[in-house]
Structure formats: structure tokens, C-alpha cells
Amino acid sequence: MPDQNAVPDRAILLDIFRRTTLINRSDERFRALLTQGKLAIVYYPVRGQEVLSAAMMAALRPDDYLITTYRGVGDQLAKGIPSKLLWAEFTGRATGTCKGKGGPMHITHPETGVMVTTGVVGSGLPIANGLAIASQNKGDGRVTVVSFGDGASNIGAFHEAMNMAQLWKLPVIFLCQNNKFGEHTAFADHTSVPSIVDRAAGYGMKGVKTDGNDPVAMYNTAKAAVDRARAGDGPTLIEAMTFRMLGHLFGADFSYVPKEMTAAGIADDPVPAFRRQLLEMQVAEAELAAIEAEVEAEIDEAVTFAMESPFPEVSELRLDVVAQEIAA
Numbered sequence: 351m352p353d354q355n356a357v358p359d360r361a362i363l364l365d366i367f368r369r370t371t372l373i374n375r376s377d378e379r380f381r382a383l384l385t386q387g388k389l390a391i392v393y394y395p396v397r398g399q400e401v402l403s404a405a406m407m408a409a410l411r412p413d414d415y416l417i418t419t420y421r422g423v424g425d426q427l428a429k430g431i432p433s434k435l436l437w438a439e440f441t442g443r444a445t446g447t448c449k450g451k452g453g454p455m456h457i458t459h460p461e462t463g464v465m466v467t468t469g470v471v472g473s474g475l476p477i478a479n480g481l482a483i484a485s486q487n488k489g490d491g492r493v494t495v496v497s498f499g500d501g502a503s504n505i506g507a508f509h510e511a512m513n514m515a516q517l518w519k520l521p522v523i524f525l526c527q528n529n530k531f532g533e534h535t536a537f538a539d540h541t542s543v544p545s546i547v548d549r550a551a552g553y554g555m556k557g558v559k560t561d562g563n564d565p566v567a568m569y570n571t572a573k574a575a576v577d578r579a580r581a582g583d584g585p586t587l588i589e590a591m592t593f594r595m596l597g598h599l600f601g602a603d604f605s606y607v608p609k610e611m612t613a614a615g616i617a618d619d620p621v622p623a624f625r626r627q628l629l630e631m632q633v634a635e636a637e638l639a640a641i642e643a644e645v646e647a648e649i650d651e652a653v654t655f656a657m658e659s660p661f662p663e664v665s666e667l668r669l670d671v672v673a674q675e676i677a678a
């Protein structure tokens with residue numbers, strides 16, 4: 351049993367910090383541009399969930415697969431989609447990952463293993479099994495991670511996928527980001543068990559509950575699950591605890607979240623906590639500041655690239671919809 355508290359190498363921690371910073375600053379920039387009226391998209395903030403995504407993706411190989419949701423910008427950036435391509439797709443430009451025709455809800459970038467982003471709650475899990483079956487058949491050693499929320503664990507497809515994955519010992523990781531709310535409904539009001547991880551036992555699957563806001567615990571949990579899957583030992587359900595610090599989507603009221611809960615979430619903000627932890631480990635302030643500056647420059651460049659890119663041509667409308675062009 352791997353030690354959950356064993357501190358990973360400094361290089362790994364700094365890699366997680368870079369990914370965390372990229373997610374955090376990108377999320378902040380999306381919200382700033384929306385507030386300024388410079389963007390008009392539906393945006394699902396990931397504020398509070400940055401460390402979770404960063405540590406999970408740091409445990410993967412670049413060619414491993416990811417399936418995520420509308421609240422997926424953290425997963426997508428941490429998995430390695432270049433910022434320029436991601437920003438261009440979010441803003442509907444022809445230079446985006448899907449030529450501007452997918453938009454924020456449908457980010458796909460096979461080059462970095464981001465295979466599907468879906469707005470249909472729970473729908474990613476059976477698709478993840480499909481990718482994992484392909485890897486198992488081909489023996490390519492790839493692992494598939496499917497990321498979803500706590501609410502998604504009440505969808506039928508969750509249960510069907512868990513059963514099949516365990517039955518066939520698929521190299522898949524079910525990553526439940528338990529941010530304590532499904533849209534406007536608190537966890538205890540929509541889920542019949544105190545912990546989603548308890549459901550793993552119903553399928554004979556390994557389940558691990560971890561603190562998704564703790565980079566060490568999250569990375570170690572993720573790494574152990576990746577190693578198991580890659581070794582052919584089957585799937586893992588990870589329930590990673592976190593907190594959605596903002597509303598369901600950008601601009602939405604979230605006064606239904608108890609004030610004490612929000613206050614506790616802000617006090618436990620994982621991003622500054624991780625920074626403090628690295629400083630306590632004698633990582634130099636200048637080193638962290640340099641990473642932050644690099645990330646800001648990367649985002650500046652990505653925003654400019656996206657804003658200066660053209661929108662897709664109308665003649666492109668029916669291209670890429672099916673395997674062959676549909677005649678107009």
C-alpha cells in the first residue's frame with residue numbers, strides 16, 4: 351500500500367505548481383474578460399478545484415486519455431492542451447482545437463489525449479470504458495481518466511460503467527471531483543450515501559477517498575491508481591474532495607451555499623496553501639514568482655492569439671460533422 355503522505359520529488363511538486371498556476375490564472379482571466387464584456391461565452395469556473403486537476407494530470411503520461419466535462423478547463427490545461435489552442439476554441443475561432451466549432455463545452459484535442467468534453471452529466475464514463483477497451487485490446491499501455499462531479503454519480507451510466515470496467519479489468523480511472531454541489535443542490539440532498547467512494551464496493555472495485563486540495567495526497571492517490579491501471583490490475587474510483595468556490599456557472603447566484611461553508615472554503619483555498627507549503631519546503635520565492643510570470647505571459651499570448659484569430663467560415667459549417675463533407 352503506497353504511503354499517501356510520502357512527499358513526491360521537488361520536480362514533481364513544481365510541475366504540479368505550474369499546472370495549478372496555469373489553471374488558476376486562466377480561470378481568473380476568463381472571468382475578468384467576461385466581467386469586462388470582452389467575452390460572451392457560458393463559463394463554468396474551476397476556482398477551488400485547481401490543485402486536484404493539476405495533481406491528477408501530473409500523474410499521467412502525455413499519451414494517456416482524458417474525458418472531462420463542461421467544468422473541464424482545469425483538466426484540459428493540466429493535461430497539456432496548449433493555451434493558445436484552448437483559448438481559441440473557447441472563443442469560437444477557426445484556430446481552436448475544434449476549428450471554433452466545438453466551443454467551451456466540446457473541447458477535444460487528441461494530440462494531448464483530451465478525447466471528449468461533454469455537457470451531458472455522467473455520459474463520459476461509458477465513453478472512457480470504450481477508450482480503455484481499445485487500449486486493452488491494442489496493448490498500448492495507455493490509461494484513461496474520466497473526470498466528473500458528485501452529481502454525476504447518481505446517473506445510471508455511472509453504475510453501468512463501473513460494473514463493466516471492473517468486470518473487464520479496464521485501465522480506467524473514475525475521478526469524481528466532489529465539490530459538494532451538483533448545480534444548486536447540496537451533496538447530502540442528492541446522494542444517498544455519505545461518500546461516493548462507498549459505491550466502489552458494490553462493484554468489487556478499488557475505491558479511494560482523498561483530499562483533492564492537498565497536492566501530495568492527490569498526487570499519490572492518482573499515481574497509485576495510474577500504476578494499477580497500467581499494470582493491468584483494473585480500475586479505481588477516486589473520490590477527490592474539494593470545494594466549488596463560485597457559482598455553478600459564471601455570473602450565477604450562489605447564495606444557497608451556506609455562508610459558513612463558503613468562508614471555510616475560502617480559508618482553505620488550496621492555491622495559496624500550496625504556495626506556502628512550497629516556501630516552507632525551502633523552494634525560493636523567486637522560483638515560484640518566475641513560474642507565475644511565465645504562466646501570465648503564456649496566457650497573455652494565448653488571449654491575443656485567440657482574439658486576433660478569425661471566426662470559422664460559413665462554408666465550414668457542415669464540415670467535420672460526419673466523416674465526409676455533407677454537400678450544402
Ligand SMILES: Cc1ncc(C[n+]2csc(CCOP(=O)(O)OP(=O)(O)O)c2C)c(N)n1
Pocket residue numbers: 421469470471472498499500501502503529531532533594598
Ligand atoms: C443528463 C443531464 N442531466 C442534467 C443536466 C443539467 N446539469 C448540468 S450541470 C448539472 C450538475 C452536475 O453536478 P456535478 O456532477 O456535481 O458536477 P459539477 O457541476 O459540480 O462539476 C446538471 C444537473 C445535464 N447537463 N445532463
